[in-house]
Amino acid sequence: MKKQRLVVAGSGSTYTMGMMMSLIEEKERFPLKEVVFYDIDEKRQERNAKATEVLFEERYPELDSFSYTTDKQKAFEGADFVFVQIRTGGLAMREKDEQIALKHGIVGQETCGPGGMAYGLRSIKDMIQLVKDIRKYSPDAWILNYTNPAAIVADALAREFPSDDRLMNICDMPIAIMISYAKLLQLDVWDLVPEYFGLNHFGWFTKIYDKEGNDHTERLKNLIIETGFKPEDTEIANDVSWQKTFEQARQMLIDFPEFLPNTYLQYYLYPEQMVDKEDPANTRARQVIEGRQKRVHDTCDFIIKEGTAENADLHVDIHGVFMVRAAESLAYNLAERFIVIVKNNGIIPNLPADAMVEVPCLLTSQGPQPFTVGEIPTFYKGLIEGQLAYEKLVVDSYFEKSKQKLIQALTLNRTVVNVSKAKAVIEDLIAANKGYWPEY
Structure with a gap:
């Protein structure tokens, strides 16, 4: 079994340590010869890297090499896999996005509505450049992109790199939901076989089977x-x-019992309730800054100070395991089933062929092999078409530098649906994102 050279781009992320634990957990199935951290934020990367050095010495002695760098060539040359998890503007810009939306009485959220639009417009430029850098030094590396908002980023990358069949966009939300399904059903999550359709953060499970073919959907x-x-x-x-x-999500199922919803649909189906629950002084971004980020940073500092990870609060999380297992299936042609983002091309015949849809696929050494979903019912088709139009208009606005298309996009978005609010929030976001967004 070939040992892989893995690069983690955006290694300053608060998810990195969980991913490293996942690499250790999966080292027999996904053996590595080298792990390289790459980030443009040297200081933020260094904390994770120094803690990882200690962790790998203790729990991954088989690894030939671990290093970290801000040099693109050193990072990407000879890579087999690149895991990408960048956040342009950091959590500080996420907090601004959420506060601006809430100021106008609109959902303040990282990937949905105005927050998703703002984050997407920041992400596109850096993601395009990053893919170009990776391809300069490793034309055949698998790029597994986790960068949010995945729907907008996937559409932009598909336009910029239409023939790159080793660039894949994936999201861990479906499998995170499936962990809860597995707990209720008293099954292992990896024994579940889902049927699913939609866009990223905008989809539904239609069936949940086990590997023996038993249908658990109605019981679930x-x-x-x-x-x-x-x-x-x-x-x-x-x-x-x-x-x-x-x-x-339970209430969504009660209201629309046909399919099991992705949790993110709450922002689109109950936008007023979501706004009422939020506090601009304690946004979700602020909770992450003071919660997960502080916890991860404190854990890394503890490991570095003690020189051991033995008593550190580290655990395997689904974010990392999902990414690693997807890589395993691609690397060794395992043809295992994952929900990933691919170009529609008839998978859902009553949606546009160029839509980037999230559906079950077998991951092989030739890339994702999607299962046909078939035509979807009118209600879900209508919701998806509106969201898809919003996403495409956001990407159009980036490439065309069109403020009018931004207004059209937010007017369509179910979290806004108001021209005056769309205009007002866009003006505030343009001012806040100066230097990150195109010049509108």
């Missing part, structure tokens, strides 16, 4: 409605915001 729906629904992944299980989100 009844369990959620009768006993409740809560997050089970270790990264979010104790997070009050995520607990409320999973409670709202």
Whole structure:
């Protein structure tokens, strides 16, 4: 089994340490010869890197080499896989996005509505440049992109790199939801076989089977409605915001019982309720800054100071395991089933062929092999078409530098649906994102 050279781009991320634990957990299935951290923020990267050095010495002695750098050539030359998780503008800009939206009485959220638009417009430029840099030094490396908002980023990358068949956009939200399904069903999450359709953060599970072919869908729906629904992944299980989100998913199922919803649909189906629950002085970004970010930074500092990770608060999370297992399937042609983002091309015949849809695929050494979904019902088709139009207009606005298309995009978005609010929030976001957005 070939050992891989893995690069983590955006290694200053608060998710990096969980991913490193996942690499250790999966080292027999996804053996590595070298891990390289790459980030443009040298100081932020260094904390994670120094803690990882200690962690790998203790728990991954088989690894030939670990290093960290801000040099593109050193990072990407000879890479087999690049995991990408960048955040242009950092959590500080996320907080501004959310506060600006809430100021106008609109959902303040990282990937949905105005926040998703703002983050997407910041991400596109850096993601395009990053892919160009990777391809300059490693034309055949697999690029697995986690960067949010994945729907907007995936559309932009598909336009810029239409023939790059080793660039894949993936999201861990479906598998994070499936962990909760597995807990209710008393099954292992990796034994579940989902059927799913939609856009990123905008989709539905239509069936949940196990590997023996047993259909658990109706039993699962009844369990959620009768006993409740809560997050089970270790990264979010104790997070009050995520607990409320999973409670709202139960209400979505009660209101629309045909399919099991992605949790992010709450922002589009109940936007006024979502606004009422938010506090501009304590946004979700602020909670992450004072919660997960502080916890991860404190853990890294503890490991560095003690010179050991033995007593550190580290755990394997689904973000990392999902990414690593997807890489395994691609590297060794395992043809395992994952929900990923691919170009539609008839998968859902009553949606546009160029839509970047999120559906089950077998991941092989030739790339994702999607399952056909078939035509979807009118209600879901209508919701998706509106969201898809919003996403495409945001990407259009980036390439065309068109403020008018931004206004059109937010007017279509279900979190806004108001021209005056769309105009006002766009003006504030343009001012806040000077230097990050195109010049409109």
